[in-house]
Amino acid sequence: MNRTKTMMTRMAFVVAGITMMSATASAQGAKATAPKPRKAAWVVPRTPDGHPDFQGNWSNGTMTPLERPAGMGRALTPEQVVAMEKIRADTVEQLAKQSDPNRPAPPKGGDGSTGAAGNVGGYNYFWIDAGDHMATVNGERRSSIIVDPVNGRVPALTAAGRERAAERLRAYRKFGEYDNPENRPLAERCIMSFGSNAGPPMLPNYFYNNNYTFVQTKDHVMIMTEMVHDARTIHMRPVARLPKPIRPWMGDSHGRWEGDTLVVETTNFHPEQLFRGASDNLKVIERFHMVDANTILYRFTIDDLTTFTQKWSGELPFIKMNQLIYEYACHEGNYALSNILSGERAREREAAAKPPKP
Amino acid sequence: MKRSFLVAAVMVLAAAGPLLAHHAFGAEFDPNAPIRLQGKVVKLEWVNPHAWIHIEVVQKDGTKDVWMVEGGTPNTLLRRGLTRQSLAYGTELIVDGYQTKDHSLKRANGRDVTFTDGKKMFLGSSGTGAPRDGKDPTEPPVKKPQQ
Amino acid sequence: MLRRLLSYSFAVVALGTLCGLPMTPLHAQRAKLPRTVAGKPDLNGIWQAMTTANYDIEPHDAKPAMALRPGPVVPIPAKEVLALGAVGAVPAGMGIVVGGEIPYLPAALAKRNENRENWLTRDPEVKCYLPGIPRATYMPFPFQILQSEKAVFISYEYASAVREVYLTNPGPPETDSWMGQSDGKWEGDTFVVTVTGFNDGTWFDRAGNHHSEALKVVERFTMIGPDHIKYQATMTDPQTFTRPWSIELMLYRHVEENARLGQFKCVPFVEELLYGRLRKTPIKP
Numbered sequence: 001m002n003r004t005k006t007m008m009t010r011m012a013f014v015v016a017g018i019t020m021m022s023a024t025a026s027a028q029g030a031k032a033t034a035p036k037p038r039k040a041a042w043v044v045p046r047t048p049d050g051h052p053d054f055q056g057n058w059s060n061g062t063m064t065p066l067e068r069p070a071g072m073g074r075a076l077t078p079e080q081v082v083a084m085e086k087i088r089a090d091t092v093e094q095l096a097k098q099s100d101p102n103r104p105a106p107p108k109g110g111d112g113s114t115g116a117a118g119n120v121g122g123y124n125y126f127w128i129d130a131g132d133h134m135a136t137v138n139g140e141r142r143s144s145i146i147v148d149p150v151n152g153r154v155p156a157l158t159a160a161g162r163e164r165a166a167e168r169l170r171a172y173r174k175f176g177e178y179d180n181p182e183n184r185p186l187a188e189r190c191i192m193s194f195g196s197n198a199g200p201p202m203l204p205n206y207f208y209n210n211n212y213t214f215v216q217t218k219d220h221v222m223i224m225t226e227m228v229h230d231a232r233t234i235h236m237r238p239v240a241r242l243p244k245p246i247r248p249w250m251g252d253s254h255g256r257w258e259g260d261t262l263v264v265e266t267t268n269f270h271p272e273q274l275f276r277g278a279s280d281n282l283k284v285i286e287r288f289h290m291v292d293a294n295t296i297l298y299r300f301t302i303d304d305l306t307t308f309t310q311k312w313s314g315e316l317p318f319i320k321m322n323q324l325i326y327e328y329a330c331h332e333g334n335y336a337l338s339n340i341l342s343g344e345r346a347r348e349r350e351a352a353a354k355p356p357k358p
Numbered sequence: 359m360k361r362s363f364l365v366a367a368v369m370v371l372a373a374a375g376p377l378l379a380h381h382a383f384g385a386e387f388d389p390n391a392p393i394r395l396q397g398k399v400v401k402l403e404w405v406n407p408h409a410w411i412h413i414e415v416v417q418k419d420g421t422k423d424v425w426m427v428e429g430g431t432p433n434t435l436l437r438r439g440l441t442r443q444s445l446a447y448g449t450e451l452i453v454d455g456y457q458t459k460d461h462s463l464k465r466a467n468g469r470d471v472t473f474t475d476g477k478k479m480f481l482g483s484s485g486t487g488a489p490r491d492g493k494d495p496t497e498p499p500v501k502k503p504q505q
Numbered sequence: 506m507l508r509r510l511l512s513y514s515f516a517v518v519a520l521g522t523l524c525g526l527p528m529t530p531l532h533a534q535r536a537k538l539p540r541t542v543a544g545k546p547d548l549n550g551i552w553q554a555m556t557t558a559n560y561d562i563e564p565h566d567a568k569p570a571m572a573l574r575p576g577p578v579v580p581i582p583a584k585e586v587l588a589l590g591a592v593g594a595v596p597a598g599m600g601i602v603v604g605g606e607i608p609y610l611p612a613a614l615a616k617r618n619e620n621r622e623n624w625l626t627r628d629p630e631v632k633c634y635l636p637g638i639p640r641a642t643y644m645p646f647p648f649q650i651l652q653s654e655k656a657v658f659i660s661y662e663y664a665s666a667v668r669e670v671y672l673t674n675p676g677p678p679e680t681d682s683w684m685g686q687s688d689g690k691w692e693g694d695t696f697v698v699t700v701t702g703f704n705d706g707t708w709f710d711r712a713g714n715h716h717s718e719a720l721k722v723v724e725r726f727t728m729i730g731p732d733h734i735k736y737q738a739t740m741t742d743p744q745t746f747t748r749p750w751s752i753e754l755m756l757y758r759h760v761e762e763n764a765r766l767g768q769f770k771c772v773p774f775v776e777e778l779l780y781g782r783l784r785k786t787p788i789k790p
Contacts, residue, residue: 048542048654055655099452101476103394106454106469110389118384120456121469126480127409127430129437178385179785181776188381190407191772208434213669215651215658217549222651222658224667226433231660231667233649233766240763248768249665324675326433327682331772332634332706333405335465336428340385341783343459348785404680432680441679 042293044260047216052260052290054214054221057325058318060298061131061210063088066203066314068144068152075140088132095125129208135316137297145203145314154276154312161307165277178344181337186272188337190330191249193227196275198250200232200266200284201300201314211325212318221255221262228330234264242268249273251284262288278304294320381407386428387467391457395425395466396474399449404432404442411468413451427453427468440480450474538694538728541654546694546728548650548657551759551766554643554736557598559630561712562643562752563607564600571595571711572625585625601643601752607714613745620713628711632779633771635666635683637707638700638722639738643754649766657689657696665770670698678702681718696726717744732758 045053063084068074076084110119135142144152157165175183187194195205202225204210211226221234234253242252252268264286269275274282283303291297296318303311401412401424409429414422435441455469471479539547560571570582570593586593609617620627630636636644646662657670670689678686681704689698700722708715720742727735734756741749781788 053655055653096478096481098476098478099470099472101452101472101474103452103454103470105392105394106456108390108392110456111469116382116384118382119389120383120387120467122383123429123455123468124471124478124480126478127434129434176785177382181780181783182773184382189772189776191770208431213658215653215656215669217651217653219549220651222660224658224660224669227431228665229667230665231658233651233660235765239765249770323437325669326436326680327635327684328406328431328433329635329683330407332629332632332683333403333410334407335410335426336381336386336408338780338783339458339460339463339465340382341780342463343386343388345783345785346460346462436679 044290045293049218051216051257052262053216054262054288054290054296055216056214057321057323058212058214058296059210059321060202060204060212060316060318061129062135062204062316063131063133063206064135064142064145064316065206066145067154068146072143072152074143074147074150074152076134076143078141080143081134081141085133088130092125092132127208129210130206131204131210137315137317142316145316146312147315148313149310155308155310157277158305158307158309161277161279164279164307168277176344178341181341184337184340187227188340190228190334190337192230192273193225197227198225198230198232199275199300200250200253200264200286201275201302202286202298203314204316209328211321213325221264224325226325227328229328244268247271258287260289262286264288275302277307278302279306281306288318291317383467386458387456388459388461389456391459391461393453393455393457393466395427395451395453395455397425397451399445399447399451400424401447402442402445406431406433411445411451411453411471413453423464425453426463426465427455427471428465429468429471435480444480451479452476537731539731541652543654545691546696548652548696548726548728548734551647551649551764552734552756553647553759554754554756556601556643556754557596558601558643558752558754559640559645559710560595560598562601562710562714563712564602564605565595565598565712567597568595569593583625601754603751603753607709608747608750610745610747613715617713617715620708620715622713624711624713627713629707630711631775633664633775634706635664636661637683637703638668638685638687639724639736639740639752640707640709641666641684642724642736642738642756646769647759647766660766662767662769663771665768683707685720685722694727698724698726700724715745716740716742719744726756732760734758 047053106121111121113119113121116122135145146152146154149155177183181189185194186192192198193205193209194207196203197205197210202212202223205227209226213224215222215224219235219237221236222231223234224231230250232250232253234255236255239254241254242248246252247268247270249270250273251266251270253264253266255262255264257263266284266286267282269278269280269282271280274280275284281304285301285303287299289297289299297315298318299313299315301311301313302308305311395413395415397413397415399411400414403410403412409432411427411429412424413427414424416422432442435444450473451471452474453466453468453471455467458465473479541547557565569580570586570589572583572586573580574583575581581587582589582593625631630644641648641661641663644661644663648659648661651658651660655672657672659668659670661667666684668684668687670687672689674688675686678701681702683704683706685700686702687698687700689696691697701720703716703718703720705716705718720740723739723741725735725737727737729735735753736756737751737753739749739751740746777788
């Protein structure tokens, strides 16, 4: 019930937001004659050296996917937004409902769930904190994070990119999925958050803890991703770029100011962290621009023409969080990885013990 | 018309929608070993990446087993004002889920974890009602800095 | 006579040198500290301790290895570390504990000794676990302090450990953690950080020195020159120690051109150790 109330509040907020934006647009159209606004306009907070001050905690949790589903435009209509956010809110509400205390064990053979929850279900929704709103950029509610190419999709691979993808697949198929810890995804191994959460590009993980801490000093901008406590230090003063053999997780980031926009270029990505099958030549350019007290517009461009047939870009808002970020000490409590590997070993033992079928 | 955008909406949600597990649950747990556990909380490992709830289950013959039930990240709950203290040791829980594939371990996923009246753990007990995610700037902060 | 004169003149020179240093006015030295806009000492930079304290924070002599077994004459390296030869040997160190010895309660001392016996299987550093405080400060890796008017954040090379030092106390820690909750404030020119909310998983060193969840650490960062920080920390943990005790050491700034923090994300480096037995085809020893 509270949930609905919160949703309604949010919805009202969103609607108000849209109304405000259109009001701003028309106000800009009639600049010369517009009366001075009564309320003091928002002023960009600044650090002592005069740059916009991004410091604090931010979240990029959203329902908007990276790629646009077929048949949709870039901007969603208000009806679409309401419908989609309602589906999420209803799901949350449904999952929060009481269960039958006399319920039996779930069905033998699995519960039919798909994805990572593969046939055994996950856990109660109260653990989850995926985004519950569609991203708003420039007053538009977005159907995808990618905005260039205009179809909102990752561009086609080049011939070299396709060849590399095939090579990766061949290497992957040399092993079973559960043969070795190295065959498991980075998040399960507690090396990086899932998806490209720490990035760059920093994308939502559509699950939980989509949170970041920004700290700005004279010489650095530090962005810490809650999962897996990964601090990326962006050099704002000229510092020699890393030599080729050094390829840290999250790469080597160097930043500069273009007016009030923080522009960051990152290269030297870790070989296991090449975004969407990119090559060693991958360069990611990020732009951070504060558009109001609660919003940073985050834009990124993927520059790797040896892999993609064109450069491609996306954008999404980072929303100010008025809450704390907690330690995400993943590796230290990682029972799951050993359970997964030992589970597979148990299954193999069982299969070996079974008498061969006549 | 209305239908087509709802279809599209569902597609967006499918694309962005959360999996209900952080990692390969399907690999960790055995779909052929469903379980229903009822017992008292004896320990709570409030750790990342997954909280583990230890519950003591009394068997028909009177012997006791301690089962470990896998949950999600505690950080999301902390931000909603729930802590380890929100679940007192001795609280009776009902869990349904599947046992780990490695049957030598007494571990299971907590597909559904509720109090004995069927209310969801952490949702039913705290009285906080709706989870607050702090991403809505109009929401009051759960925890106000002191000083 | 000449000899006496020479030794006399040497003594005069030596005396002059000795007197010369303390005669530099203290405020003149302090004035040389880099400062923030708000006038606080500017701790921004990459810092590292030069000490063998991570082997043992108490005074310790050199020895052939961290893990030893009885030999026919003297103890020899345990077989797990034998192949490392001199690389696995332990250098001597004066220790960093003020007064030399940690005031353990008897049971806690017994546990320390047991930890020491089982170093290889118990030291959280071996498993690439987060180091906790104060150990993170004197591990053989640098760390970076990011200090602004609004925030202080410390990023450690080892295990990509991090902590934000809250300048506005958010209240008691809501959960236990490896790095604890850090609350900072300035006392004059000293940055004082109170760290609480630890779990009991971290150690002080490789020698098995440990604590309970009740640990409180009060750290004091005092810049004594542009490139030096005196670091002091006082540990209070009535479940483990008979009284509060302190450590003291020096932190040195990385002054080399292009100095930057490296990355030692060691989780993948310990997968064979932690999960090797669970491979489809375990690697033969």
